[in-house]
Every structure is written in structure tokens, then in C-alpha cells.
Amino acid sequence: MSANSRLTIAAHALAWIGLYQRQGHEVATSEQIASSANTNPVVIRRLLGELRKAGLVESRRGVGAGWSLARELGSMTLLDVYEAVEAGPLFAMHRATPDQGCVVGHGIQPAMRGIYDGIEETLRSELARVTLEDVLRDVLAVPR
Amino acid sequence: MSANSRLTIAAHALAWIGLYQRQGHEVATSEQIASSANTNPVVIRRLLGELRKAGLVESRRGVGAGWSLARELGSMTLLDVYEAVEAGPLFAMHRATPDQGCVVGHGIQPAMRGIYDGIEETLRSELARVTLEDVLRDVLAVPR
DNA sequence: GCTTGTCGTAACCATTAATGTTGCGACAGC
DNA sequence: GCTGTCGCAACATTAATGGTTACGACAAGC
Numbered sequence: 001m002s003a004n005s006r007l008t009i010a011a012h013a014l015a016w017i018g019l020y021q022r023q024g025h026e027v028a029t030s031e032q033i034a035s036s037a038n039t040n041p042v043v044i045r046r047l048l049g050e051l052r053k054a055g056l057v058e059s060r061r062g063v064g065a066g067w068s069l070a071r072e073l074g075s076m077t078l079l080d081v082y083e084a085v086e087a088g089p090l091f092a093m094h095r096a097t098p099d100q101g102c103v104v105g106h107g108i109q110p111a112m113r114g115i116y117d118g119i120e121e122t123l124r125s126e127l128a129r130v131t132l133e134d135v136l137r138d139v140l141a142v143p144r
Numbered sequence: 145m146s147a148n149s150r151l152t153i154a155a156h157a158l159a160w161i162g163l164y165q166r167q168g169h170e171v172a173t174s175e176q177i178a179s180s181a182n183t184n185p186v187v188i189r190r191l192l193g194e195l196r197k198a199g200l201v202e203s204r205r206g207v208g209a210g211w212s213l214a215r216e217l218g219s220m221t222l223l224d225v226y227e228a229v230e231a232g233p234l235f236a237m238h239r240a241t242p243d244q245g246c247v248v249g250h251g252i253q254p255a256m257r258g259i260y261d262g263i264e265e266t267l268r269s270e271l272a273r274v275t276l277e278d279v280l281r282d283v284l285a286v287p288r
Numbered sequence: 289g290c291t292t293g294t295c296g297t298a299a300c301c302a303t304t305a306a307t308g309t310t311g312c313g314a315c316a317g318c
Numbered sequence: 319g320c321t322g323t324c325g326c327a328a329c330a331t332t333a334a335t336g337g338t339t340a341c342g343a344c345a346a347g348c
Contacts, residue, residue, distance in 0.1 A: 004335075005236040008256055012238070016248045029294065036249045038240040040337050045295065062345025065294040078259070087334090090234075092149040094156070095307075096182040104160045104283055105180045111282035112152055115222070119270045126263045138258060139251035148306075173323065184308050189324065206316025209323040231305090239336070 006085045010047050011078065012037050015136045017057065018073045027066030047085060054084035074133035082127050090123065091116050150229045154191050155222065156181050159280045161201065162217045171210030191229060198228035218277035226271050234267065235260050 016036055017028045030041040030048065037044065048067055051057045058070045093112065098105035160180055161172045174185040174192065181188065192211055195201045202214045237256065242249035 005238055006335085007235055008237055008252070011256060012242065012248060012252045015252065016246075019248060031294080036243045036246040037238060038242050038249070039238070041294095042297090042338075043336060045297090046336095049296075059295065060345085061293095061295050061343075063291090063293050064346065065344080067295090091151050093152055094149055094181060094183070098156065098182050099180045102160075102180040104156060104163060105182070106288065107283035107286035108152070108156045108159065110286045111279055112155060114282060115274055115279070119267065122270050123263065123267060126266050130259055135255055135259070138255035139248055142251035142254045144250065150306080175323080185323095186309075186326090187307065189326090190307095193325080203324065204316085205314075205324050207320095207322055208317065209315080211324090 004086075006047065007078070007082055009037055009039065009043070010051060010081045010085050011132065011135050013044060013048060013067075014051070014056070014069070014073065014076065014081065014132050015139055017067055017069055018132065018136055019140075021069060027060060027064070027068045029066045033067075050084050051081065054080060056080060056084065072133070073136055074131050076132045077128045078130045078132070078135070079124055079127035081132070082124075089116065090120050148230070150191065151222070151226055153181055153183065153187070154195060154225045154229050155276065155279050157188055157192060157211075158195070158200070158213070158217065158220065158225070158276050159283055161211055161213055162276065162280055163284075165213060171204060171208070171212045173210040177211075194228050195225065198224060200224060200228065216277070217280055218275050220276045221272045222274045222276075222279070223268055223271035225276070226268075233260065234264050 013033045016033050020028045020032075030044040033048075034041040034044045048057055048059070052059060052070075055070055056076055057067050059065070059067050091112075093109050098108060100106050157177045160177050164172045164176075174188040177192075178185040178188045192201055192203065196203060196214075199214055200220055201211050203209070203211050235256075237253050242252060244250050
């Protein structure tokens, strides 16, 4: 599967902002988060932009600008983040339409779609069981 | 998520071979399967080669060559196929190691790995619940 | 109103994975 | 030998992701 770290980086950013705010700061900058995640600030801004569209974070501009949480970490789940940053379905269908004159070619897509839908629903409910509060707790529980 | 149709195409090929054999034929050619899936025979041969390594299909060479099932469709699950054709983990970690001097950077990977492992285990058990026999039945149940 | 720091976003490049395509040797049955 | 098909290498194409640079927009503070 394509090495897709978007969910990981988004969770990292949210945990970072959450912890930083608990330490008394108002906003976190993309520069700071990028430094922690060892990537480029623009990558962080792009990701956080998608989280902002989903209502998970807010941003300020101007001097003293930066990012803050729009909700408590405990009210955000990995499913919220997943839906904000991941585009398509987990499993794709054929690129080109299969031969509709063939019984298998005709029936395979509806059949697989039904199966995949059920599996993705299970995946969603698993993601929905984990809050970002859980993530931050696990992060802080890792021994140094 | 990267549009990855390998599992779909592999299931298509297995269902096709299974049905073809039930119609009294010994082996199916990559050319026939490719025609049904609307792709290139080499793509099918590559995929079936991975399924052969996993012990799901067999191939013959020479005149009258082609592919046949190594086991009953009812004894193969989507998990068998998934493990045969999908390489890496569902969710990837950071490309570059996060800043180990930062609390979040240090703890994020162990934390996410624990969460992801649980989710992937659930995904596996869902895939294991569906046999290729189920897939073929669903395919044939689609109205024309 | 000028300066400053940060976001917002576009543009481009690099890397990687998946897929498609061609070519040709290997093999086995006739 | 001749034929049809696999096995496999090599290369091209496409798409997604991520990294980088650049620059305008914005708002706070002076």
C-alpha cells in the first residue's frame, strides 16, 4: 500500500498543538510543528488547512499568528482526522471498466463494492474509538 | 489513499478461473482473464505469480498452458489474497524520523504503532471472514 | 502607515508505487 | 521443429505524496 503518512502527521500536529496549549501557549506555528515532525512548514500548513476545513483547528494571521485547536482533543477522533486528510476509498476498483459482456466482469464491481463497504465501515468504527486525547496520553506514556 | 486495485483484480482473476473451471475447463490463460478485467495479460501474470507464491493458484507452461486453482474457492479468504498482493502496512509513519528531543516527536511513533496494529488486526479479521466462494456467489447474484 | 512574522497558496521538482507495454527466452505438447 | 503460453526483464506512463521556493495577504505593534 502506498506509504501514506498523512494521518500520522496530522495526529502528530494535533497532539503537538494540544500539548503546547496545555503548557500555556496560545498558538503554535507551522514552523514549530514542522520541526518536531521533521518536515517542511508548508507540508504542515497544507495538512492543517484540511483540518481547519473539517473544523478541528483554527488559524490566525498577522504577527503572533499560528494554529490552535477548535475543540478539545477528547472530542476529536482519528476518524475525524482520517476523513479530513484521506481522499479516496481504501480499496480501488479496476482502472478500466471490466468487460460487461462477461459474467464476472459484469458482476465483480457491485460484488466487491458491497464487501468493501462493510470492511470500510468497520475500519471507520475502529478509528472512531480512538480520540486524540488517547493519542496524546499514549505519546506521553512512552518512556524516554 | 492511493488507488490500489490489486486486491480487486486478484479477486476478479480468482473468481474467473473458478467459474471457468466449473464450466469444465482445465486451465485459464492470462489473456482470457485480462480480457475480462480489461487490462494487460502481463499485469495478470504478475498478480497470479504472487498468488502462486502464496499457494493459491498453479500454472502450467507449454502448449495448453494456463492457470488453475490450487485450492477450492471456499478455502481461500480475501485475507489470503490481501497478504499475497499487498506489501506494506495500511498507515505509514513519518518519512523522516521525528525530533527525538521533543516529547511528541519521541512518543508519537510508538503510540501510533500501537493504535495502527490494533486497527490492522481488525481489518485482517474482516478480510478473513470473506471467502472467494462468497465473492463468486455475489458476482453471480448481480442482475444483468 | 511601516515593519514584522506568519499564514495561504501557487508553482515546480523529486520520489515512489502502480500500471501498461513490448520483447524475448523457456517450456511442453503436438 | 512449430506453436501457444508462461516467466521475466526493461522501459514508459500516470498519479499520489512530499519537499522546496516564492510571494502576496494579513494583522499586531510600533
